[in-house]
Amino acid sequence: MERFAQITNGLVSSIVSAEKQDSDKGLIGPIADFVIVGWRYIGDNFLPPETYEDRRLKAYPPIGDQLDALYHAGVFPDDMAAKLKAVKDANPKD
DSSP states (O other): OEEEEEEETTEEEEEEEESSOOGGGTEEOOOOTTOOTTOEEETTEEEOOOOHHHHHHHHSOOHHHHHHHHHHHTOSOHHHHHHHHHHHHHSOOO
């Protein structure tokens, strides 16, 4: 028997064993052995549950923006600020 996933609101809500896919019951699959209840189903992909790290990475501004803010706030040591200024001077904004 193969494993199929029942999807509810984009999450694997249950896993059932069946001989074949039953689209009338909303089964997706067959699925790999490592997919478990709680995984996300996005597009045609099964992804593990989102972690707090995932949510934070999406919420933070891009690292370049963070570093640029620190540069403009003057918090880098003088030697690092000089290196960053050289890069900025050599590559001005359009």
